[in-house]
Amino acid sequence: MHNSPLKKYEVRSPKGFPDLAFCVKIVGVNKQLKTQDHYTAYERHGQVVLALDHEKILPENAPVRLASAQLEELDYSKLYRAYSPKGRKSAADPRVMFKVMAYGYQCGIFSSRALEEACRYRVDFMWLLEEENPPDHTTFARFRTKRCAEAVEDLFYQYVRYLEAQGETNHETVFIDGTKLESAAGRYTFVWRKRVEKQLEKVKTASPVDTLAELEQYLAQMAESIDFVHGTGRRKSTAQKEWEKLDDLRRRWSDYEEKLAIMGTRRNSYAKTDTDATFMRMKEDHMRNGQLKPGYNVQVAVNSERAQNSESSSDAWKTWTMTLTRIAIPAPTGGNCPCAASARSCKTGAK
Numbered sequence: 303m304h305n306s307p308l309k310k311y312e313v314r315s316p317k318g319f320p321d322l323a324f325c326v327k328i329v330g331v332n333k334q335l336k337t338q339d340h341y342t343a344y345e346r347h348g349q350v351v352l353a354l355d356h357e358k359i360l361p362e363n364a365p366v367r368l369a370s371a372q373l374e375e376l377d378y379s380k381l382y383r384a385y386s387p388k389g390r391k392s393a394a395d396p397r398v399m400f401k402v403m404a405y406g407y408q409c410g411i412f413s414s415r416a417l418e419e420a421c422r423y424r425v426d427f428m429w430l431l432e433e434e435n436p437p438d439h440t441t442f443a444r445f446r447t448k449r450c451a452e453a454v455e456d457l458f459y460q461y462v463r464y465l466e467a468q469g470e471t472n473h474e475t476v477f478i479d480g481t482k483l484e485s486a487a488g489r490y491t492f493v494w495r496k497r498v499e500k501q502l503e504k505v506k507t508a509s510p511v512d513t514l515a516e517l518e519q520y521l522a523q524m525a526e527s528i529d530f531v532h533g534t535g536r537r538k539s540t541a542q543k544e545w546e547k548l549d550d551l552r553r554r555w556s557d558y559e560e561k562l563a564i565m566g567t568r569r570n571s572y573a574k575t576d577t578d579a580t581f582m583r584m585k586e587d588h589m590r591n592g593q594l595k596p597g598y599n600v601q602v603a604v605n606s607e608r609a610q611n612s613e614s615s616s617d618a619w620k621t622w623t624m625t626l627t628r629i630a631i632p633a634p635t636g637g638n639c640p641c642a643a644s645a646r647s648c649k650t651g652a653k
Contacts, residue, residue, distance in 0.1 A: 359425050366405060366426040372468075373401045376460045381453040394437045399445050400457055402430055402437075414439035462610065471606040480601035482584055482618075487576035487596040493561055495570040502558040505551050514555050521548055568617050572596075582618035 360366070381396045405427070406417045420427045421436035428436075437445075446454050465471050511517050528541045538546075564577050571581040571594075579596035587593060599618055603611045 357429065360429050364426060365408075366430055369405045369408060370401060370430060372464065373404055373461065375464055376457055378457070380456055381450060384450045384453045393441045394431070394434050396445075396450065398430070398432055398434060399437065399442070400454060402427060403442065403446060403454075404458070404461065405430060414442040417442050462608075465608065471608055471610065474605075476603050476605045476610065478601055478603045480599060482582055482597050482599055484584055484586070485573065485576050485579035485596040485598065487573035487579050489593075489595055491574035492581055492594075492596075493565075493572055493574060495562070495565055498558050498561050502555065502562070505555045505558065509551055509555070510548070514552065514559065517548065517552050517555065521545060521552060524548075568619070572616075578616050580616045580618050 378397050378400070381400065385392060385396060402421060403417065406412070406420060409420075411417055411420055418436060418439045421431060462471075506512075509517055511520055524541070524545050528539065528545055530542055531538060561572075564572055569580050573579045573581070573596040576596060579598060581594040581596055582599070583592060584595050584597060599615045601613045601615070602609055603613075
């Protein structure tokens with residue numbers, strides 16, 4: 303992103319005009335209009351340019367004014383506690399940072415670089431910055447992902463509750479939609495439930511006992527009467543070979559059960575490099591063969607033109623994820639809708 307071509311310049315008269323006459327002309331105009339303007343002089347192509355005040359350029363009914371007034375009603379104490387009073391001063395006030403980010407989300411601006419660009423070139427964002435320097439994209443990225451992440455999430459919950467109290471939202475109709483986002487995990491690091499269950503059944507068939515705990519106890523009893531030998535030139539006894547064979551079954555049995563525990567009851571796969579990701583079909587299919595990719599199912603609930611809640615799930619089944627999102631939507635009277643848990647419509651909760 304290139305800086306603005308405007309160059310800060312000392313106010314001087316154009317070529318061929320006395321300095322005194324030029325300055326008197328400006329003062330005379332101000333006295334005639336009976337106003338006191340605050341401006342900064344710049345030079346552009348040899349001409350003196352006066353930058354106007356953002357407060358005058360921005361209309362009185364601009365949406366940013368309403369958003370700023372609403373965001374000022376939030377409690378920022380938790381956000382300020384996330385900042386240390388020692389060390390260098392922050393690039394921007396945390397309160398202003400959150401207001402810019404929240405307003406950017408309302409305008410459909412989500413990336414850090416797009417927020418930085420808006421702060422440099424859009425009048426509404428300049429006004430919201432309160433005459434502070436535009437933060438760069440790294441400042442936005444650190445603000446919402448590191449030490450302030452929990453405080454920022456709390457402020458968004460406050461904002462939703464504030465809009466609810468002001469009557470800006472209603473729960474007569476809730477629209478839910480979502481998409482599947484690909485994980486950064488390897489596409490070929492899959493673990494499938496059917497294969498794991500098949501291998502686990504083979505291990506159980508080869509085992510002399512019925513459970514993993516019994517097998518571990520059986521191996522411990524066998525080890526008491528075995529003189530274990532290791533290394534080159536040493537011959538293992540038949541009992542030691544049998545023990546090692548059963549110990550390999552125990553290790554595989556434990557590994558398969560651990561994999562099934564990671565999948566849970568509703569998943570049929572996961573990625574080794576991201577165990578929370580499930581293999582599911584994506585809209586983007588570069589192979590054009592319906593290849594499954596590791597990803598997440600993201601659902602967003604919207605009412606009154608505002609995002610009410612969101613849910614990121616490892617479950618590829620959209621209906622179940624939608625039900626989870628509906629449970630998290632608060633009823634107008636406070637608390638969760640009593641019938642949302644059963645995924646039924648009602649007059650006081652989500653439909």
